[in-house]
Amino acid sequence: MNRTGLTARHVALLALLMACGFLVVGQLYVTIPLVRGIASRFAVDPARASLSGTAFGLAYAAGFLIFGPLSDRYGRKRMILFGLAGTTLATALVGMASGFGFLLLARAVQGLAASIFPPAALSLVTEDLPAQHRPLGVSLMSFAFLGAAPLAQLFAAGSNGELPAIMFQLAPLYAVGALGLAFTASSKRTTSAPQNDAQAARPAGLLRDPGIVAAWLAAVTVLLGFVSFYSGAQILGATIGVDLQTLRLVGLPPLLFTFAAAPLTRRYGATVTARLGLILAAAALGIAAIATPSAALLASALLSGGVALAVPGLIATVAGRTTNANRGRALAIYSFALFVGASTAPPIAQALGGLGAAPLWLLSAVLLLLAALGLTFGISRPSPSSPR
Missing domain, CATH: 1.20.1250.20 (MFS general substrate transporter like domains)
Structure with missing residues (x-):
């Protein structure tokens, strides 16, 4: 066996x-x-x-x-x-x-x-x-x-x-x-080493890892872009001329890209998967800014696919740079960051929607690209939790 x-x-x-x-x-x-x-x-x-x-x-x-x-x-x-x-x-x-x-x-x-x-x-x-x-x-x-x-x-x-x-x-x-x-x-409990793991379990220990911090910041942009797109479509739908129900349905199948994240992560690494998702989501929002029905539908599909890669990629990035002693804390902060982005997206969409599609969606696209860039620089530094 x-x-x-x-x-x-x-x-x-x-x-x-x-x-x-x-x-x-x-x-x-x-x-x-x-x-x-x-x-x-x-x-x-x-x-x-x-x-x-x-x-x-x-x-x-x-x-x-x-x-x-x-x-x-x-x-x-x-x-x-x-x-x-x-x-x-x-x-x-x-x-x-x-x-x-x-x-x-x-x-x-x-x-x-x-x-x-x-x-x-x-x-x-x-x-x-x-x-x-x-x-x-x-x-x-x-x-x-x-x-x-x-x-x-x-x-x-x-x-x-x-x-x-x-x-x-x-x-x-x-x-x-x-x-x-x-x-x-499993009921097994992990016991931390008296010094190294106990030190890493503190928030300051996590903050010393630029890769983890970059992944947290990137998490804010993922659902910020995702929710901003659909909130903006709700505001601008009549202007663009796209059916909102069709827009949502088109975005459902690409969520299955989460299953492509596993082989991508095994072969190329978690951060490559995360960055690919962030860049794909940014490209989708750039296409959406064209503000035509066909562009919006294509953007919906690409955005869902990008988010479906970015989320597991970022989770695996954080999990891979932590230990059993601090993984729960690190993933909790990641989850918090993800939903901070989701909760701030609607008021941002309301504020920028009146200016048109380009200011609304290009802002999120730029933030996603900056997140991908920040993740690239963050992972170039070794994790304090990793063996040296």
Whole structure:
């Protein structure tokens, strides 16, 4: 038997982590099609109703900084199970909300609970899978996280549109996921060396690695460009003359490029994959600035493909330059940076959309190119965590 190959436990672990990834990250997007229903149910205007997504998103991003380091200390499996149990309860709480203020509070609690899963799951994949299969594991998780956006919206739009019913359907699924992972996730704990790992586990230790810092900064630009494109298309759609639903559908299949990231990473390295994705995304936004229907559709496909390569490439870059003692913290900061970019994109699009397509999308394109350049310089320096 090949002891370095994937076992049945590994396959089951990946399947469960992917399923939970779709369900957990999908909560970021599930209320988007439900805004009108939420507004009607709680007698608020749609602008206020959209805060149900903001409350989740802000707590979700902040939670990465809290719970990522805790997974380094208490173990990946323990934190994942705790997070899924908390998400089960918080999701049921959202379903029971009878007032709008209580709904926002429940969504914030739900976001905090959900934030435990992504960094711990990514660290678990990096540490539990055989070395040659880790890029595949990262690609699968990246696909789950990115694919959650359209799948969650499709699920919500295809339901009866009632928030409580959707939350009560989803809540038991998190509990089922936790039960499955209790049997498939490894319980091994890593102990850090008394000096080197303990020193590296501190934030200052990570900040001394220019490659990690460059990857964090690059992460901000990835979803900034991605969300800016679709937010800008919403603003400029009539001017460009492109059908928004078609634009979104065209961008779905290229997300499968996450699976191309694994062989690319194995052959050329994680940073090459990340830089290729950043450059492809920048090129897509440059094409979008032409502001014609055909250019927008081509840009949608290329942008999704670029993001699908950049996300796993950056994850693997960060994971590869860290140790078991600080990987959870490093990936938590990466996740935080990713969603900082996503959350700042809509107001930037609103501010620049009135100036036209070129100022809006070329800004993001330039930032993506600068991120690729910064990553090139950052990785030219050895990682303090790497053997010398």
